[in-house]
Amino acid sequence: MKLTLNNFDEETKNVKKNNKNWIKVGLSTCGIAAGADVAFATIKKVLQENGSDVEVIRTGCAGKCYAEPLVEVKIEGMPQVVYGNVNEEVATKIVQKHVMGKQLINDHIYLVKDA
Amino acid sequence: MWKYKKVILVKDTDTGKETVRFSELFNSALRDRGLDGEVQVIRSADINVYNQGIVVKIIPGNITYSKVEEKDIDLIVRKSIKKEEALKEIQIDPKDKQVRIVLRNCGIIDPENINDYISVDGYKGLKKVLEQNDRDKVIAEIKISGLRGRGGGGFPTWMKWSFAKDQKNDTKFIICNADEGDPGAYMDRSVLEGDPHSVLEGMIIAGFAVGAKKGYFYIRAEYPLAIARVELAIKQAREKGLLGNNILGTQFSFDLEVRLGAGAFVCGEETALIASIEGKRGCPSPRPPYPSISGLWGKPTVINNVETLANISPIMHKGGEWFAEIGTERSKGTKVFALTGKVENSSLIEVPMGITLKEIIYEIGGGVLNNKKIKAVQTGGPSGGVIPEEYFDTSIDYESLQNLGSIMGSGGMIVMDEDDCMVDIAKFYLKFCVDESCGKCAPCRIGGKQMLELLTEISEGKATFEQVDKLKLISKAMQKASLCGLGQTAPNPVLSTLKYFEQEYVDHIKDKKCVSGKCEALFIYEIIQDKCKRCSLCQRNCPVEAIPGDRDKGYAIDQKKCIKCGKCFEVCKFEAVNR
Numbered sequence: 293m294k295l296t297l298n299n300f301d302e303e304t305k306n307v308k309k310n311n312k313n314w315i316k317v318g319l320s321t322c323g324i325a326a327g328a329d330v331a332f333a334t335i336k337k338v339l340q341e342n343g344s345d346v347e348v349i350r351t352g353c354a355g356k357c358y359a360e361p362l363v364e365v366k367i368e369g370m371p372q373v374v375y376g377n378v379n380e381e382v383a384t385k386i387v388q389k390h391v392m393g394k395q396l397i398n399d400h401i402y403l404v405k406d407a
Numbered sequence: 408m409w410k411y412k413k414v415i416l417v418k419d420t421d422t423g424k425e426t427v428r429f430s431e432l433f434n435s436a437l438r439d440r441g442l443d444g445e446v447q448v449i450r451s452a453d454i455n456v457y458n459q460g461i462v463v464k465i466i467p468g469n470i471t472y473s474k475v476e477e478k479d480i481d482l483i484v485r486k487s488i489k490k491e492e493a494l495k496e497i498q499i500d501p502k503d504k505q506v507r508i509v510l511r512n513c514g515i516i517d518p519e520n521i522n523d524y525i526s527v528d529g530y531k532g533l534k535k536v537l538e539q540n541d542r543d544k545v546i547a548e549i550k551i552s553g554l555r556g557r558g559g560g561g562f563p564t565w566m567k568w569s570f571a572k573d574q575k576n577d578t579k580f581i582i583c584n585a586d587e588g589d590p591g592a593y594m595d596r597s598v599l600e601g602d603p604h605s606v607l608e609g610m611i612i613a614g615f616a617v618g619a620k621k622g623y624f625y626i627r628a629e630y631p632l633a634i635a636r637v638e639l640a641i642k643q644a645r646e647k648g649l650l651g652n653n654i655l656g657t658q659f660s661f662d663l664e665v666r667l668g669a670g671a672f673v674c675g676e677e678t679a680l681i682a683s684i685e686g687k688r689g690c691p692s693p694r695p696p697y698p699s700i701s702g703l704w705g706k707p708t709v710i711n712n713v714e715t716l717a718n719i720s721p722i723m724h725k726g727g728e729w730f731a732e733i734g735t736e737r738s739k740g741t742k743v744f745a746l747t748g749k750v751e752n753s754s755l756i757e758v759p760m761g762i763t764l765k766e767i768i769y770e771i772g773g774g775v776l777n778n779k780k781i782k783a784v785q786t787g788g789p790s791g792g793v794i795p796e797e798y799f800d801t802s803i804d805y806e807s808l809q810n811l812g813s814i815m816g817s818g819g820m821i822v823m824d825e826d827d828c829m830v831d832i833a834k835f836y837l838k839f840c841v842d843e844s845c846g847k848c849a850p851c852r853i854g855g856k857q858m859l860e861l862l863t864e865i866s867e868g869k870a871t872f873e874q875v876d877k878l879k880l881i882s883k884a885m886q887k888a889s890l891c892g893l894g895q896t897a898p899n900p901v902l903s904t905l906k907y908f909e910q911e912y913v914d915h916i917k918d919k920k921c922v923s924g925k926c927e928a929l930f931i932y933e934i935i936q937d938k939c940k941r942c943s944l945c946q947r948n949c950p951v952e953a954i955p956g957d958r959d960k961g962y963a964i965d966q967k968k969c970i971k972c973g974k975c976f977e978v979c980k981f982e983a984v985n986r
């Protein structure tokens with residue numbers, strides 16, 4: 293459906309499904325070079341194994357190059373955090389501990405967005 | 408539900424060594440008060456405050472304490488955990504120094520989904536522009552914003568657009584310059600990969616404002632992911648009626664095409680870039696005429712940098728006044744920098760104009776890597792210069808940086824420490840320019856090569872002070888007589904290192920010494936007898952048998968035989984070899 297000046301507001305009002313729970317993985321050249329594609333695939337796989345419907349979203353680079361790969365996690369009721377240096381092991385932990393176990397993970401938090 | 412009610416983040420922001428111990432202390436204090444089931448203590452990898460001792464943050468509420476000592480722990484638990492009180496004496500209020508306009512969506516939205524962009528006010532700027540349907544109003548708004556080109560030159564964007572708009576011509580073009588050839592720069596790549604639609608929208612608005620129907624994305628071929636995401640964005644925008652004929656159902660039509668650059672630095676120069684799109688060799692040509700008057704195929708052409716264009720939509724959507732409130736008198740808005748080199752947190756940052764280098768390095772960058780002594784910051788890449796520590800309080804804006812002998816440039820920012828040799832740095836950038844020179848004009852082609860030879864002689868300890876005078880002389884000629892910006896600015900790194908670090912040149916010339924230990928030809932390898940354990944490893948590894956001696960008498964390096972290969976320096980396990 294093409295947008296026009298007349299239908300713009302109506303058509304774009306609900307373009308975004310407001311997911312309560314999501315995981316964002318920074319998948320730009322810099323992130324991928326650091327292994328973000330592995331983190332992305334691992335998170336998807338382990339979520340599936342756990343029967344979780346948390347949405348995994350691909351994003352660009354959030355800027356903290358020193359801590360790539362970066363993964364941001366929002367789970368309702370919990371602080372919204374950005375994990376860095378997310379290798380396969382940490383990616384697995386993010387699902388098992390954070391998403392399923394509802395706890396934060398040591399040594400990998402680089403930013404807490406106000407909860 | 409969350410397993411806990413609160414979290415205490417702990418981080419030793421000096422050395423990192425005490426993070427574990429302090430988080431254990433918090434854990435036991437919580438256990439003592441029976442709170443360990445309610446509060447999780449977390450060792451934070453980064454707490455976004457630096458060199459302030461033990462830093463503790465309590466979530467929710469974001470109460471932050473710095474320089475926390477053991478004696479404070481119980482008090483923090485009693486006051487800030489059991490009750491909601493803050494300990495005023497050690498509380499700090501860390502402010503995020505970054506302001507994100509260009510990078511507003513990077514890391515936040517899915518760059519491959521146009522709906523994600525639309526959901527964060529995407530294409531609202533364009534919608535407003537087409538509703539108002541007044542080209543002069545668009546340019547007036549950009550004028551109010553004070554936006555200047557982010558590709559390096561800092562030319563007022565509204566003026567460029569206005570020149571092109573005023574040309575009476577049915578065919579006009581918009582070009583997005585995404586050639587990004589500076590060594591160490593990746594700002595534009597990140598924007599294209601993280602938020603391609605923001606650049607598209609800027610181009611479409613530019614097209615409307617000047618009366619162009621066609622635009623080109625000139626992207627370097629080394630950026631395959633950026634190219635793929637831009638092409639996808641173009642396809643999605645067409646499907647939504649945001650590109651192509653009758654955009655948003657109006658009379659305005661505009662379309663975009665991607666052209667690949669083959670990776671020559673000079674092709675980022677606007678006239679060379681235009682020649683390259685025309686299918687000619689990417690060589691600069693004299694200006695005037697400027698592209699806004701006569702550009703691509705002789706038609707009026709607006710050529711803007713990626714970052715410049717990413718600013719357009721927010722300016723149209725939120726207004727020029729909003730933008731003009733950020734920054735300094737003559738430099739408005741923000742600037743994206745790729746902060747790299749000897750800094751703890753190499754990062755892609757966006758800061759308001761007027762911020763100081765000190766704030767960037769210490770409050771965003773986390774300070775100098777490994778606590779070494781900082782020497783300078785390089786901005787502007789091969790066209791820029793170095794700024795020594797004495798000037799780290801200078802405001803970052805176009806004019807201040809220029810007054811210091813550097814330039815804003817496109818956004819490379821490299822931190823240099825005591826291990827970086829300024830002669831070597833000058834040589835590195837000059838060599839880059841010599842390699843990348845298109846050779847069309849003599850001052851750059853011949854002058855650059857001669858300067859590089861002189862610098863090489865200095866770095867090898869084979870020069871006299873006459874060489875420095877010659878460097879200065881050729882610099883002047885290149886600045887004045889080169890055809891394009893590459894040759895005109897190539898001497899900048901040499902001149903600015905000479906200006907601020909003349910002593911290092913003197914060391915190389917007079918004492919034949921490179922104090923930073925970078926210029927290999929000047930190394931003298933020596934064995935420090937006090938540290939030597941007489942293991943013979945260096946002797947066995949020396950390829951030219953320049954290390955006589957035995958385990959009884961010890962070892963020494965025969966300087967006449969030494970070829971300065973550095974093998975002994977590498978193999979010694981006791982740091983007994985000095986250079």
Ligand SMILES: Cc1cc2nc3c(=O)[nH]c(=O)nc-3n(C[C@H](O)[C@H](O)[C@H](O)COP(=O)(O)O)c2cc1C
Pocket residue numbers: 555556557558559560561562584585586587588589672673674675676677678710711712713715716817891892893
């Ligand atoms: C050697 C050389 C290389 C350049 N490379 C780039 C580049 O990679 N990207 C860019 O935007 N501008 C580059 N420029 C500047 C462009 O010529 C031009 O000024 C700029 O694209 C204009 O856009 P702006 O007004 O938005 O900054 C370069 C200039 C020179 C002299």
Ligand code: SF4
Pocket residue numbers: 673690691843844845846847848849851852889890891892893894895
């Ligand atoms: S200054 Fe250098 S790069 Fe520019 S036209 Fe002359 S030779 Fe070519």
Ligand code: SF4
Pocket residue numbers: 934935938939940941942943944945946962978979980981982983984
């Ligand atoms: S390798 Fe080091 S410790 Fe061993 S002999 Fe050589 S200088 Fe001495």
